[in-house]
Amino acid sequence: MSLLSVSGLTTEFRTDAGWRAAVRDVDLEVGANETLAIVGESGSGKSVTALSILRLLPEAGARIAGGSCLFEGRDLAHLDETAMQAIRGARIGMVFQEPMTALNPTMTIGNQIGEVLVRHRGMPRAEARAETLRLLERVRLPSPARRIDDYPHQFSGGMRQRVVIAMAIACRPALLLADEPTTALDVTIQAQILRLLKELQRENGMGMIFITHNLGVVAQIADRVAVMYAGRIVESAPVDEIFARPLHPYTRGLLQAMPRHDRMQDLEPIPGAVPSIRETIVGCAFAPRCPLRIARCVEAPPLDAVGENHAVRCWVAAEKVPA
Amino acid sequence: MSDGLTVSGLSKTFVSGGGLLGGPEQRVRAVDDVSFAVEEQGSLGLVGESGCGKSTAARCVLRLIEPDAGAIHYADIDIAKAGRHELVRIRRRIQIVFQDPYSSLNPRRTIRQTLTEPLRVHGVCAGREADERAGQMLSEVGLSRDVLNRYPHEFSGGQRQRVGIARALMLEPSFVVADEPVSALDVSVQAQVLRLLADLRDRRRLGFLFISHDLGVIRHFCKQVAVMYLGRIVEQGPVEELFREPLHPYTRLLLDSSPVPDPAARRDLSEETGEVPSASNPPPGCAFHPRCPHAMPVCREIRPATTSPAPNRLVACHLYG
Numbered sequence: 001m002s003l004l005s006v007s008g009l010t011t012e013f014r015t016d017a018g019w020r021a022a023v024r025d026v027d028l029e030v031g032a033n034e035t036l037a038i039v040g041e042s043g044s045g046k047s048v049t050a051l052s053i054l055r056l057l058p059e060a061g062a063r064i065a066g067g068s069c070l071f072e073g074r075d076l077a078h079l080d081e082t083a084m085q086a087i088r089g090a091r092i093g094m095v096f097q098e099p100m101t102a103l104n105p106t107m108t109i110g111n112q113i114g115e116v117l118v119r120h121r122g123m124p125r126a127e128a129r130a131e132t133l134r135l136l137e138r139v140r141l142p143s144p145a146r147r148i149d150d151y152p153h154q155f156s157g158g159m160r161q162r163v164v165i166a167m168a169i170a171c172r173p174a175l176l177l178a179d180e181p182t183t184a185l186d187v188t189i190q191a192q193i194l195r196l197l198k199e200l201q202r203e204n205g206m207g208m209i210f211i212t213h214n215l216g217v218v219a220q221i222a223d224r225v226a227v228m229y230a231g232r233i234v235e236s237a238p239v240d241e242i243f244a245r246p247l248h249p250y251t252r253g254l255l256q257a258m259p260r261h262d263r264m265q266d267l268e269p270i271p272g273a274v275p276s277i278r279e280t281i282v283g284c285a286f287a288p289r290c291p292l293r294i295a296r297c298v299e300a301p302p303l304d305a306v307g308e309n310h311a312v313r314c315w316v317a318a319e320k321v322p323a
Numbered sequence: 324m325s326d327g328l329t330v331s332g333l334s335k336t337f338v339s340g341g342g343l344l345g346g347p348e349q350r351v352r353a354v355d356d357v358s359f360a361v362e363e364q365g366s367l368g369l370v371g372e373s374g375c376g377k378s379t380a381a382r383c384v385l386r387l388i389e390p391d392a393g394a395i396h397y398a399d400i401d402i403a404k405a406g407r408h409e410l411v412r413i414r415r416r417i418q419i420v421f422q423d424p425y426s427s428l429n430p431r432r433t434i435r436q437t438l439t440e441p442l443r444v445h446g447v448c449a450g451r452e453a454d455e456r457a458g459q460m461l462s463e464v465g466l467s468r469d470v471l472n473r474y475p476h477e478f479s480g481g482q483r484q485r486v487g488i489a490r491a492l493m494l495e496p497s498f499v500v501a502d503e504p505v506s507a508l509d510v511s512v513q514a515q516v517l518r519l520l521a522d523l524r525d526r527r528r529l530g531f532l533f534i535s536h537d538l539g540v541i542r543h544f545c546k547q548v549a550v551m552y553l554g555r556i557v558e559q560g561p562v563e564e565l566f567r568e569p570l571h572p573y574t575r576l577l578l579d580s581s582p583v584p585d586p587a588a589r590r591d592l593s594e595e596t597g598e599v600p601s602a603s604n605p606p607p608g609c610a611f612h613p614r615c616p617h618a619m620p621v622c623r624e625i626r627p628a629t630t631s632p633a634p635n636r637l638v639a640c641h642l643y644g
Contacts, residue, residue: 041509140595158598186372186536188596191580195591213509216582220589239586255584257514261538261566262583269514273479 002029003174003207004053008067009077011045011052013277014060020277021065022048024231027303030175030207037210037222037239039254043274045231046211050179052077053209054094055084072174090120093168093206097180099160102167103152109136109163110148113170120171135166139196158189162196169200176201179211194221215258219243224309227251230275230285233303237310247306247317250286284314292316326363326398327530328384328417328498333357333393335379349603353379354390355554358629361498361547363398366524366531368545368562370538370577374602375551377534381500384532385419386410397498415445418491422503424483428475434461434486435471441493460489465519481512485519492523498530505540517544538581542566550574553602553610556629560636570638572615609641617642 006028012019023045030036040046051057053069053076069076072091076084088094096102104112110132117128129148136144139162152160161181168176178197182190198221201208210221218225219239226236227248235248246252256268272289275281283298284290290297296315303311304318312318333354341348354376361367369377383390386402395402400413421427428437438457443449448456458468464485475483484504491499504520505513521544524531535541541548542562549559550571558571569575579590597614600606606613612622621641632643 041511156598186599187580187582188372188576189598191582191590192595194582214582215510215584219584219586220582222586243584243586254510257511258584259514259517259537259539259543260583261542261578261581262585262588264542264563267514267517267543269518270511271515273481273512274509 001031003032003034003071004028004030004209005070006049006053006067007070009049009052009064009069010066011048011057011062012065013062015278017278019063019065022062022231022277023052025067026228026231026233028209028226028233030209032174032207033201033205035201035208035210035221035223037212037218037225038228039212039215039218039225040228041213041254041274043230043277044228046213046228047179048231049228050177050209050211054088054092054177055079055081056088086120089116089168089173090171091173091175093171093173093176095161095164095168095176095178095181097183099157099164100152102164103160105152108149108151109155113163113167116167116170131170132166135170136163138169138200139163139166141166158185158193161185161189161193165193165196165200169204169206172204173206176206176208177211178208180213181210182217183212183214190217197221215254227254230281232285232313233311234286234313235311236303241307241310245310247310247312247320248286248314249290249292249317253289286314327365328361328532329394329396330360330380330384331358331394333380333383333395334391335376335383335388336391351602352554352605353602354383357393357551357554357556359549359556359559361530361532363497364528364530365547366533366545368533368535368541368548369551370535370541370548371551372536372577372599374553374599376554376602377551378502380551381419381502381532381534385414385417385500387419411445415494416496417498417500418494418496419500419502420484420487420491420504422506424480424487424507425475427487428483428490430475433472433474437475437486437490438471438493441490445494447494456493457489460493463492463523464489465515479512480508481515484508484516488516488519488523492527495527497528498532499524500532500534502534503536504533506535506537513540520544538566538578539583550577553599553605555610555639556637557611557640558636558638565636570632570636570643571611571640572617572642573611576614609639 009026010021011023012021026049038046052064064077113132114128117123117131133144141162182193222239224238225242226233229250235251253270257270270289283300287293287297301313301315303313305311306318334356335354337351337353339349340346357380371377382388384395402413439453442453461468466485505516533545545562548562548565549556552573558574569578608624609622609627612618627639627641629637629639630643631637
């Protein structure tokens with residue numbers, strides 16, 4: 001049973017050329033205790049997918065044009081703002097790339113986390129403070145009792161992200177949505193934060209959607225992987241499968257373009273660039289950059305099942321594999 | 324004096340605060356007694372996390388930041404002692420490529436103006452000849468000559484970085500300092516630019532000082548690597564060997580923390596490894612000792628000297644003292 005079930009999600013932005021889709025017909029499933037990584041480059045639609053689920057897109061310039069996001073029996077795509085506010089930060093925790101976007105610079109970290117507990121869990125102030133201290137200990141903020149009344153600017157980037165994580169798990173959410181949570185951090189700190197997120201997931205049984213551009217991080221944290229390109233999922237599979245047997249030429253291209261420190265390989269760049277949102281895409285969006293391109297690629301390929309839990313959106317790759 | 328770039332005892336302290344309203348004075352030893360050498364046509368990677376001093380060290384080499392101490396030689400030029408006129412001469416031999424192709428190109432100048440300016444400033448040529456050279460350089464970096472009249476905002480990040488590289492090469496330097504040249508780019512474009520840099524390096528026989536926080540990029544581009552931590556080089560040597568068998572515990576931590584795209588190589592860092600301490604108040608002795616799993620009493624008191632426990636390898640750690 002899925003915790004979150006996204007189906008046919010399409011999100012559009014207003015551009016000077018009219019409404020254009022940034023996310024097209026996206027299907028996702030996340031279960032409890034499970035980590036789904038959404039991976040893609042800038043402009044792939046991975047962050048817009050997250051913001052659509054959370055309904056955090058600017059109303060004037062963006063709209064959900066279709067699809068549903070079923071979560072705990074309700075369709076998030078059609079809830080009003082008041083109902084969403086009761087879900088965000090309570091049933092769905094959020095961690096973004098830049099911790100300062102989630103923190104109020106004029107409030108102590110203790111009061112910010114406390115406020116979440118008072119508002120969503122209805123705790124009395126004194127109890128909220130004790131719980132805040134416990135949460136700060138849990139995310140391994142050093143000397144929490146001494147630092148609970150400090151302001152966000154008094155912490156390093158890694159410590160701020162720990163504070164944000166403490167706030168995100170304060171209400172024991174069923175789902176944690178993490179959008180590039182370690183991208184702004186140094187690698188040694190990134191490793192600590194990834195480990196912390198995994199531990200918290202194990203303890204709370206949360207489902208997690210982890211959005212990243214970094215395939216190394218995906219390999220480290222994911223159970224299942226969805227690769228996005230130009231607003232669509234082009235391949236999805238369990239983590240071991242997608243690294244052992246990548247099928248979509250874009251997934252393969254990404255792996256061959258990433259320099260690794262543990263072995264020497266010839267880098268194979270992907271020629272060209274990601275299409276702009278203004279471009280009208282006919283057929284497969286990756287075709288102009290694709291080494292496997294055939295005549296049929298002017299038709300848009302479906303996301304085809306090619307094995308247990310493995311699906312690929314490519315005429316050529318889907319045909320080569322015995323289904 | 325050998326060919327290539329030789330840096331020894333390079334130091335730079337930044338002072339902030341102090342004065343009437345500045346609050347307490349803070350001194351940050353951004354670069355602390357750093358020495359390295361890059362052979363003619365060699366490539367040295369400087370790797371480390373934010374604040375380790377790698378970019379400051381690179382900028383000191385070009386005197387874009389004035390070092391406090393240290394000797395810097397390139398071929399027959401004494402860079403550290405060079406006067407204004409000599410510095411102009413040095414800039415024809417050594418050029419820099421910056422990280423951010425968005426802020427390093429003047430948005431009000433056409434690509435033609437950006438590329439021909441160095442030729443004009445250095446009195447190499449102007450007019451049609453300069454245009455011709457700019458056009459040639461554009462095709463060498465994989466852009467069309469037709470873009471000469473365009474402005475930076477019309478290009479993607481990868482294309483802008485190609486323009487930044489073209490500008491650096493207009494004076495036909497023999498050495499390039501590249502400060503995180505691919506860090507702002509998506510992985511597919513990053514590989515394009517890395518390949519371009521490697522082609523140019525081989526074709527033009529360029530020497531490189533290559534700054535990056537990404538161990539994969541360093542391994543791919545550089546023959547030699549120096550690892551920096553809190554202003555000091557903790558280890559240096561040939562990149563293949565050093566990544567296969569790191570000596571310094573910090574290099575080991577850095578390698579273990581850098582994820583690779585292979586679920587079978589998942590690592591579970593067994594203990595909390597702490598954060599980089601403040602550079603304005605670094606720990607005494609070895610600056611890494613508060614995070615080091617092998618820390619001994621001596622590490623808290625005495626700064627380790629650099630030793631060479633194996634051929635071509637240098638490390639600053641009491642384990643090898």
